[in-house]
Amino acid sequence: MNPQVQDILRHGYLWLFLAALLERLGLPLLVTPLVVAAGAIAGLGQLSLSAIILVTVIASEIGDLVWYELGRRQGSSVLRLLCKISLEPDSCVRRSEDAFARHTTNSLVFSKFVPGVGRLAGPVAGMTGTARGQFLLLNALGSLLWAALFALVGYIPARKLPIDILLKEAAGWIFVALVVALVANILWKYVQRQRFIHSLRVSRMSVQELKAALDRGERPFVVDLRHRLEFLVNPRTVSTAVRISPDELPLRHAEIPRDREVVLYCTCPSEATSAKVAMDLKKIGIIRVRPLMGGLQAWENEGYPLDEFYPEEEAKAVS
DSSP: OOHHHHHHHHTHHHHHHHHHHHHHHTOOOOHHHHHHHHHHHHHTTSSOHHHHHHHHHHHHHHHHHHHHHHHHHHTHHHHHHHHHHHOOOTHHHHHHHHHHHHOHHHHHHHGGGSTTTGGGHHHHHHHTTOOHHHHHHHHHHHHHHHHHHHHHHHHHHHTTSOHHIIIIIIHHHHHHHHHHHHHHHHHHHHHHHHHHHHTTOSOOBOHHHHHHHHHTTOOOEEEEOOOTTHHHHOOEEETTOEEOOGGGHHHHGGGSOSSSOEEEEOSSGGGHHHHHHHHHHHHTTOOOEEEBTTHHHHHHHTTOOEEEOOHHHHHHHHO
């Protein structure tokens, strides 16, 4: 057998552990094909199927626990960091928050099967106060299901393949396919993000402009677009702001005046949510819409006045 192939097989568990750990920590690696390939090698008797699954689950648990603890301590700022390093559109943060707000338990178990959401499971669980023991148990169950499924995808058919054919004929093609898939994945996400950033070219308002307009008594209609979960970490809002979540706009857009300037803000990088909502509002005839440059963070950095807001109080007021 080729010495290089022997070396890969000898250290297969270590490579798989490192790849799974680094992927869970945020690097744009394609671990799923590696798990499938490892399962195929196990089917040929060169690795242990149970060990492959165990190593993958342990690596995933460690990586996800790091993000859980960061989410628990740093709150929504961790989600903004993930937006910047993951190449995923910022809307993934919104999707993850919505999923966890509705089905926390199910989301933890099945998050690894949802592109763009799986890596956010840990920080959102920590941010929402999920108990550490519950998180570790449910996350391990999800990791186990995911690792076992894809390892078996490679293991079952490989049981019928001679090892010489697999290693000598197919190994090169598998490697090329993995490299092509990795490059294509990164390029596709990059193109998606560039299109998304291009769509954000709307006329933004600086926090200084907004403060000056409020001081002059111009009464711009300020909308806080943050998700309800983000208020658990930071309940403060820009003075006079009204909280309307993007998913509430179809029902509440009538509350937004057509004869006043509308200012939107969130906590996403590049005001992503604000820009997207601004475009949606313009489609329904609300033209005077401007995202707030820098969002809530920029307002706080200037030391401008903030109001306290609590979702529980809003619920009582509505009822």
